[in-house]
Amino acid sequence: MFLSRSEDYPLDHMIDVAAGRTRADLVLKNANVVNVFTGDVTPGDIAIHGAYIAGIGEYVGNEIIDLKGKYVSPSFIDGHVHVESSMVMPIEYARAVVPHGTGAVIADPHEIANVLGMEGILYMSKSMRGGALEFYMMLPSCVPSTDLETNGVSLDFLDIKPLMTEHYVLGLAEAMNYPGVIYRDPSILEKIRVALSMGKRIDGHAPELKGLDLNAYAAARITSDHESVDIEEARRKLACGMHIHIREGSTAKNLEALAPLIKPNTADFCSFVTDDRNTLDLITKGHIDFMVREAIGYGVDPILAIKVASLSTARHYGLQYLGAVAPGYHADIVVLDSLEKIHVEMVFKQGVLVAKDGKMTEKFGVEKQPRLRRSVNIHYLEPEDFQVKARGNRMNVIGMIPNQIITEHLIEEPKVKDGLVVPDIDRDIAKVAIIERHNASEPRAVGFVKGIGIKEGALVSSIAHDSHNIVAVATNDRDLIQAAVQIVRMQGGIAVAKDGNVIESLPLPIAGLMSDQPIEHVSERINDLKVAAHKLGTPLDEPFMAMAFLSLPVIPKLKITDLGLVDVDRFRLIDLFEVPA
Helix, strand or coil, rough: CCCCCCCCCCHHHHHHHHHHCCCCCEEEEEEEEEEECEEEEEEEEEECCCEEEEEEEEEEEEEEEEEEEEEEEEEEEEEEECCHCCCCCHHHHHHHHHCEEEEEECCCCCHHHHHCHHHHHHHHHHHCCCCCEEEEECCCCCCCCCCCCCCCCCCCCCHHHHHHHHHCCCHHHHHHHHHHHHHCCCHHHHHHHHHHCCCCCEEECCCCCCHHHHHHHHHHCEEEECCCHHHHHHHHHHHHCCCEEEECCCCCCCCHHHHHCCCCHHHHHHHEEEECCCCHHHHHCCCHHHHHHHHHHCCHHHHHHHHHHHHHHHHCCCCCCCCCCCCCCCCCCECCCCCCCCEEEEECCEEEEEEEEEEECCCCCCCCCCCCCCCCCCCCCCHHCCCCECCCCCEEECCCCCCCCCCCCEEECEEEEHHHHHHHHECCCCEEECCCCCCCCEEEEEEECCCCCCCCEEEEEEECCCCCEEEEEEEEHHHHEEEEEEHHHHEEEEEEEEEEEEEEEECCHHHHHHCCCCCHHHHHHHHHHHHHHHHCCCCCCHHHHHHHHCCCCCCCCCCECCEEECCCCCEEEEEECCCCC
């Protein structure tokens, strides 16, 4: 079993091994070591004693692995991720990312917390222990994220305070209620005070914030942000002292726009994060290694890209002795074929070979998963629930933006049939509905979205950030209801319906967010769902991820929750036909 960070460091033995007086347990011979401190590549042997690196030079050891000139870098760290968005359990998530060179992640269990509260957070905490992937946690700051939606539970500072003392808890997760911070909402400020009083970090979430409002947000000692979509936004946040999390998820793709930010004078203040990335992408494209490769392709110096993926993140979160290949550091290291391709050949965790050639070499982690309560509860659905009576000749419509989670606020003329507003396939305007699923209560809302691209059928999911009510995008109510009923039967999941039948589905019985099946099964099913969605006409690479963000009321500009349409710029609910004169 791997050591915790709190275990004693074998000081005497480490000095003797480093000085060459004692044989190392393991020596990686003939390595080219990526030095993230100097920006150089140093040839030499790497001496490993137990879980730690003793030194780099000429060494002998009880075990020898000849790397024959291959490159060795620190293992990678994801600076901000919702593991739940992978749609698999933490142990399966580790199986997906460790072979790609990831040694640690900073996880925010915000998604499951909005469904199950502390029960969900403790489930994730227990499930994350004992594996080849080191999970650190940021405690959710906004459950619910706003009062503009219905979620499963509310958490205040008294709920999260006891967990703040745990060594694996690094701070308070993204403070997404940025208006609440700026205008001093006591509920969020109390959580910030708790975190600051314990010397913890506070992560940010401030899309498009600027000027004095950005100053006010940063003055709350919020030290990072992962919502920048262009270089100017990232630079103004960096100028306020904020660490920039450069995001490349399955839907939100900001790396290309932000890669020019990574320079020798700024790399210390940047990290790579995935935020939300599904298992299919993790398996087929990669994890942080994918971001390092892409950054290099965009012109970033390879060693700087590796530094952003390792040391910069470790230093930001106060993770001592992580993020570098150097004496005294944990032997969390990756063997690469080159500094251009960044193909991961071997992964070591605390001196143990845990993955080779894209496969785990040993089985780690929690086997028995705790049981969770039922989380999908819905009243009987009637066709009338989703009918929209025409009350004007102009309506608010959510406009999709490719590869982004921000949306446009469009004003469109409704298509009316028999007094009801209906989807307009010719103009790519589909119906979008949100159905409250936590309390079997009545709230449900109907609006319209442009840019999903389906020409028939319905796409329905119980993954809908942040409150994770059921989200449906449909061309007709019959298919919408059929797919929604399938979600209830599965106790969460994703379904595609056409001609009154469910043609593809994936059960997600863990809080309606995660599967209890292996990653291989889940990735295959996700691919089948995407194929089914594309047959309905959508051109989107990630239609279900895109749908999941239609209900996120803290991301501009127009969103929809179970309570109605949300004008995010004004941070209030609006009527479908409430449009400017």
